[in-house]
Amino acid sequence: MSRSTLPSPSARPAFERHSLFFEPGLARNRWNRVFTGVAALFAGLAVLPLFLVLLYVLVQGGRLLSPQLLSQLPPAPSFDGGGIGNAIIGTVVVSLIASLIAIPVGVGGGIYLSEYAGRGWFPPFVRFGNDVLAGVPSIVCGVFIYGIIVATRLFFGQSYSAMAGGIALAVLMLPTVIKTTDEGLKLVPQEMRWGAYGVGASRFMTITRVVLPAALTPIATGVVLAIARAAGETAPLIFTALFSPFWPEGIFNPIATMSVLIYNFAIMPYEAQNALAWAASFVLVLMILAANLLARWLGRVSRQ
Amino acid sequence: MSSQASEEAQRNPRRPPKGAVGGSLVEGNYQDAFSLRRRPFAEKLVDNGFRWLTLLLAGIVAVVLTGIFFTVLQGAQEAIRSFGLTFLTTSAWDPVNNRYGAFTAIYGTLVSSLLALLVAVPLGLGTAIFITEDLIPPALREAIGLMVELLAAIPSVVLGLWAIFVMEPMIRPALELLHRLLGWMPLFSTVPQGPGMAPAVLILVVMILPIITAISRDALRQVPVELRQGAYGVGTTRWGAIMHIILPAAVSAITGGVMLALGRAMGETMAVTMIIGNSLNFSPSLLAPGNTIASLLANQFGEADGIQVSALMYAALILMALTFSVNVLARWVVRKLSLRY
Numbered sequence: 001m002s003r004s005t006l007p008s009p010s011a012r013p014a015f016e017r018h019s020l021f022f023e024p025g026l027a028r029n030r031w032n033r034v035f036t037g038v039a040a041l042f043a044g045l046a047v048l049p050l051f052l053v054l055l056y057v058l059v060q061g062g063r064l065l066s067p068q069l070l071s072q073l074p075p076a077p078s079f080d081g082g083g084i085g086n087a088i089i090g091t092v093v094v095s096l097i098a099s100l101i102a103i104p105v106g107v108g109g110g111i112y113l114s115e116y117a118g119r120g121w122f123p124p125f126v127r128f129g130n131d132v133l134a135g136v137p138s139i140v141c142g143v144f145i146y147g148i149i150v151a152t153r154l155f156f157g158q159s160y161s162a163m164a165g166g167i168a169l170a171v172l173m174l175p176t177v178i179k180t181t182d183e184g185l186k187l188v189p190q191e192m193r194w195g196a197y198g199v200g201a202s203r204f205m206t207i208t209r210v211v212l213p214a215a216l217t218p219i220a221t222g223v224v225l226a227i228a229r230a231a232g233e234t235a236p237l238i239f240t241a242l243f244s245p246f247w248p249e250g251i252f253n254p255i256a257t258m259s260v261l262i263y264n265f266a267i268m269p270y271e272a273q274n275a276l277a278w279a280a281s282f283v284l285v286l287m288i289l290a291a292n293l294l295a296r297w298l299g300r301v302s303r304q
Numbered sequence: 305m306s307s308q309a310s311e312e313a314q315r316n317p318r319r320p321p322k323g324a325v326g327g328s329l330v331e332g333n334y335q336d337a338f339s340l341r342r343r344p345f346a347e348k349l350v351d352n353g354f355r356w357l358t359l360l361l362a363g364i365v366a367v368v369l370t371g372i373f374f375t376v377l378q379g380a381q382e383a384i385r386s387f388g389l390t391f392l393t394t395s396a397w398d399p400v401n402n403r404y405g406a407f408t409a410i411y412g413t414l415v416s417s418l419l420a421l422l423v424a425v426p427l428g429l430g431t432a433i434f435i436t437e438d439l440i441p442p443a444l445r446e447a448i449g450l451m452v453e454l455l456a457a458i459p460s461v462v463l464g465l466w467a468i469f470v471m472e473p474m475i476r477p478a479l480e481l482l483h484r485l486l487g488w489m490p491l492f493s494t495v496p497q498g499p500g501m502a503p504a505v506l507i508l509v510v511m512i513l514p515i516i517t518a519i520s521r522d523a524l525r526q527v528p529v530e531l532r533q534g535a536y537g538v539g540t541t542r543w544g545a546i547m548h549i550i551l552p553a554a555v556s557a558i559t560g561g562v563m564l565a566l567g568r569a570m571g572e573t574m575a576v577t578m579i580i581g582n583s584l585n586f587s588p589s590l591l592a593p594g595n596t597i598a599s600l601l602a603n604q605f606g607e608a609d610g611i612q613v614s615a616l617m618y619a620a621l622i623l624m625a626l627t628f629s630v631n632v633l634a635r636w637v638v639r640k641l642s643l644r645y
Contacts, residue, residue, distance in 0.1 A: 028544065029541065031541075032541045032542055032543045032544075035543040035546075039430045039431070039434040039439070040434060042431050042434065043431040046427055046430075046431040046448075047451045047452060047455070049510045049513075050451050050452075050454060050455040050458070052466070052470065053462065053463065053466050056466055056470050057466070060469075105361050105364050108358045108360075108362070109358065109361045109364065109365055112358035112359050112361065116358060116359065117362075126362045131631065131635065132369060132631060132632075133372075135564070135568075135571075137570070137571025137623055137627055138571065139571065139573040139598045139601050139620075140372065140571070140623060140624055143375075143376060143601060143605065143620045144372040144375050144376065146605065147375040148371065148375055171368055171372075174364075174368070202343065202348075202350075202351045203354075204350050204351045204354045208354075232461070232462070233460075234459070234573070234574045235574055235602060238602060238605075239606045242606075259574075262462065262464075262465055263578065266461075267468075267578065277465055278465065281461075281462045284459060284462065285459070285462055288457055289457060292457045296450075
């Protein structure tokens with residue numbers, strides 16, 4: 001630009017002159033393309049497992065899909081046929097127990113953190129504890145529930161039970177529900193609370209009639225994701241809910257779940273059992289992906 | 305809500321408050337529209353009750369957390385007393401003679417998760433860059449992001465099933481080649497025979513990739529657009545800007561995400577249990593069957609009794625300590641190392 005005003009044109013320029021046009025041959029532009037290619041390759045590698053897993057689950061599991069798969073009991077080892085009816089019911093029952101515990105507790109805790117928590121050591125401690133709880137390995141949750149419920153026979157002298165499994169899953173869901181409630185409530189504009197107080201609403205009224213409804217979709221999104229995650233969990237169930245080859249016999253008895261069925265049947269040396277494991281995977285993955293897409297849709301609705 | 309309040313005001317228009325405020329304020333026509341009243345006792349009770357209820361519910365988190373810690377600690381007491389710290393350094397796991405040492409499992413946990421991290425960090429970061437910088441159309445970016453998130457939704461036990469029947473046979477030729485070429489190294493000194501540490505590492509990569517990608521993507525998106533514009537303004541290339549400006553600005557959040565992923569990898573149970581082989585004998589080879597603390601628990605807890613339960617609780621305590629310190633470190637990294645721009 002100001003080249004014409006340089007004092008001595010004959011002197012060596014301060015920096016080399018380059019064309020202002022894009023030169024694809026320059027080293028830095030070559031490197032640019034190399035890096036872009038590498039990033040594209042990595043992105044491809046990252047989505048490859050999803051396709052491979054879904055492909056095999058759909059093909060191997062979809063082959064067996066039939067009314068009897070959904071309505072019959074699993075066969076005895078080394079026998080053919082049968083279905084996963086009891087495991088489907090079991091997964092629903094255990095997830096339901098977990099939701100009935102984790103949602104009220106989690107939403108209540110989230111309300112406290114977002115609406116009531118003031119100064120002091122307690123709120124930061126709960127937030128920190130919630131993060132730590134989210135990081136506790138799921139198998140350790142199972143060990144904990146085994147220690148306080150199964151080993152002590154807390155429920156009517158029963159050791160392994162659907163209830164114990166549901167509580168273990170509730171412990172896993174709790175941090176997610178608290179966190180999404182807390183964050184969802186914080187997104188509600190402060191003006192809405194002021195408005196409610198202004199027309200004479202009490203704190204309780206403000207929270208239950210104004211703030212919670214306004215934050216319903218983000219909370220629902222988090223809850224749906226938490227349930228979907230809990231439904232697929234296996235580690236906390238293998239020694240709390242255990243497994244049962246029969247139809248569910250109430251919530252204080254061991255119960256079959258799809259995830260534990262997949263684990264048990266995958267490591268059996270019988271092909272019929274392995275095939276049922278694939279079929280259960282198919283049903284489970286379908287349910288979980290549907291829940292995830294529902295959560296996404298809820299999220300999109302809330303943004304509009 | 306507002307109609308309720310005005311109805312209330314109409315019903316008892318002149319309930320004189322005990323304080324002096326009402327008297328001085330209420331005059332003439334204002335009296336009907338705005339009259340101050342004390343909140344009824346029932347309303348106050350509900351209000352306070354609700355506050356205490358939520359406090360109680362929030363307290364449950366603390367109770368559960370301390371409950372987990374003390375249950376596991378108490379269960380581990382017996383093993384801690386009889387084995388002490390040698391539990392960490394010996395690798396005997398002998399229920400017949402009641403001698404237990406968790407070295408094999410601790411080694412397996414650390415090695416499998418660190419190796420998985422080594423593979424997953426470049427992959428996840430590369431993917432995150434690919435879907436935040438505008439290299440491809442936004443619709444395609446969204447699609448890749450969605451697919452990575454759905455990968456995170458697939459249950460671990462399904463990935464384990466897939467690993468047993470699909471992935472392991474698929475990669476076995478490659479592992480055999482590795483053994484033939486590099487068999488002189490202790491790391492590859494055994495013939496791959498199905499389940500082992502290497503497939504477990506790969507399935508862990510699949511499991512933690514979504515976490516690293518999602519957190520890196522959020523971190524990259526939060527880098528102020530001015531930094532980017534400034535970099536391009538002084539004439540850098542796209543990757544010059546990414547390497548020298550954007551990544552350094554996002555490094556603290558990315559590191560935090562990587563450490564969260566490490567914690568997740570350490571505690572990951574099902575997929576690893578199904579593919580790692582659950583060997584109780586120590587082997588330095590990645591191609592041999594191994595064990596992790598989580599898979600040890602998954603395998604043995606159901607059938608254990610006596611001091612074996614206590615030894616397993618001790619192992620669980622170690623696992624908790626590992627994941628806890630990694631998670632706390634992650635928080636610290638995010639808070640202390642974030643650049644101020």
